[in-house]
Amino acid sequence: xxxxxxxxxxxxxxxxxxxxxxxxxxxxxxxxxxxxxxxxxxxxxxxxxxxxxxxxxxxxxxxxxxxxxxxxxxxxxxxxxxxxxxxxxxxxxxxxxxxxxxxxxxxxxxxxxxxxxxxxxxxxxxxxxxxxxxxxxxxxxxxxxxxxxxxxxxxxxxxxxxxxxxxxxxxxxxxxxxxxxxxxxxxxxxxxxxxxxxxxxxxxxxxxxxxxxxxxxxxxxxxxxxxxxxxxxxxxxxxxxxxxxxxxxxxxxxxxxxxxxxxxxxxxxxxxxxxxxxxxxxxxxxxxxxxxxxxxxxxxxxxxxxxxxxxxxxxxxxxxxxxxxxxxxxxxxxxxxxxxxxxxxxxxxxxxxxxxxxxxxxxxxxxxxxxxxxxxxxxxxxxxxxxxxxxxxxxxxxxxxxxxxxxxxxxxxx
Numbered sequence: 364x365x366x367x368x369x370x371x372x373x374x375x376x377x378x379x380x381x382x383x384x385x386x387x388x389x390x391x392x393x394x395x396x397x398x399x400x401x402x403x404x405x406x407x408x409x410x411x412x413x414x415x416x417x418x419x420x421x422x423x424x425x426x427x428x429x430x431x432x433x434x435x436x437x438x439x440x441x442x443x444x445x446x447x448x449x450x451x452x453x454x455x456x457x458x459x460x461x462x463x464x465x466x467x468x469x470x471x472x473x474x475x476x477x478x479x480x481x482x483x484x485x486x487x488x489x490x491x492x493x494x495x496x497x498x499x500x501x502x503x504x505x506x507x508x509x510x511x512x513x514x515x516x517x518x519x520x521x522x523x524x525x526x527x528x529x530x531x532x533x534x535x536x537x538x539x540x541x542x543x544x545x546x547x548x549x550x551x552x553x554x555x556x557x558x559x560x561x562x563x564x565x566x567x568x569x570x571x572x573x574x575x576x577x578x579x580x581x582x583x584x585x586x587x588x589x590x591x592x593x594x595x596x597x598x599x600x601x602x603x604x605x606x607x608x609x610x611x612x613x614x615x616x617x618x619x620x621x622x623x624x625x626x627x628x629x630x631x632x633x634x635x636x637x638x639x640x641x642x643x644x645x646x647x648x649x650x651x652x653x654x655x656x657x658x659x660x661x662x663x664x665x666x667x668x669x670x671x672x673x674x675x676x677x678x679x680x681x682x683x684x685x686x687x688x689x690x691x692x693x694x695x696x697x698x699x700x701x702x703x704x705x706x707x708x709x710x711x712x713x714x715x716x717x718x719x720x721x722x723x724x725x726x727x728x729x730x731x732x733x734x735x736x737x738x739x740x741x742x743x744x745x746x747x748x749x750x751x752x753x754x755x756x757x758x759x760x761x762x763x764x765x766x767x768x769x770x771x772x773x774x775x776x777x
Contacts, residue, residue, distance in 0.1 A: 381503065419470040420722070498698045596658070651764050
């Protein structure tokens with residue numbers, strides 16, 4: 364119902380960022396479904412498969428920070444278009460690879476655009492939507508990751524049903540070029556937020572230029588470090604589970620391709636509901652309390668899902684709840700990071716913190732792949748994810764609450 368209170372400009376921005384993040388989710392998650400095929404086709408080890416996932420996450424961290432800095436300099440809308448074109452092109456190119464090294468390169472390059480799209484899109488939403496609906500809008504955009512994830516699961520099932528595996532995986536990568544069409548809509552329908560334009564005007568009047576290094580100055584350094592720790596915990600847990608869950612279901616639960624898709628669709632359905640519920644809670648009980656609630660429940664559920672001896676029926680039921688808390692924790696993140704930093708370095712601060720967390724969290728999929736050579740895969744996933752959620756709780760205990768904060772056009776000298 365809150366969408367009825369938004370303006371046409373706000374709804375257009377929501378549409379563009381929702382769609383952009385959905386295709387981000389599709390292009391990233393499609394790889395997780397293809398790991399078993401590539402392990403067999405190229406005789407890759409599970410560790411090498413993990414390195415590909417980690418490589419994309421590491422470059423997305425660099426791309427996210429760089430895009431944030433560029434967005435503070437050249438504008439949110441222009442840089443958003445660049446990021447969408449970039450990750451669409453390299454996802455498409457991945458379909459032509461023939462070896463581990465080639466796919467590692469194309470996925471790593473794709474990561475630059477993937478990280479940049481979230482960093483710029485989340486700032487654009489935060490500066491466009493009013494404070495009372497900012498958390499809900501941020502969560503709505505975040506929920507589009509589940510839509511993209513579901514799209515990749517359905518595409519995986521559909522393409523593998525009609526094509527042999529050696530061709531199907533290529534087609535799924537080639538589909539990733541379609542998001543390039545989104546840039547046409549962004550160019551025509553979206554304009555720069557008023558708060559960004561006002562900040563740039565003040566900087567010009569004073570003869571200054573924004574300096575991204577201000578996020579490491581003493582007045583912002585503590586915020587930067589703690590927000591980076593928060594992002595690290597969230598993403599380390601998320602990528603540990605989502606990167607390896609399809610392989611866990613196939614190799615340790617011995618599910619068929621159809622069975623794996625069914626389980627994942629339940630998980631994805633829970634994720635979508637979790638995003639929307641957490642978005643509402645973030646505006647109702649506050650950002651920090653919402654993060655801590657979802658992290659605590661994430662610890663309980665990820666350990667239950669991967670460590671306990673349970674039937675497939677119970678796993679199906681737990682999958683919905685796991686997805687609910689695993690993904691829902693991210694809903695308020697875009698709004699929270701935007702509220703922690705002033706306007707002249709908002710893109711830089713948000714891009715750095717979220718993507719520092721992505722870079723460090725990116726180690727987790729590779730760590731899971733490495734440790735699973737000597738430990739059960741499910742056990743490895745569970746304990747690494749639980750440790751990451753512990754970091755989230757620690758960070759929330761010392762960060763400030765920002766719910767309802769108005770974003771003002773502030774330009775400070777540095």
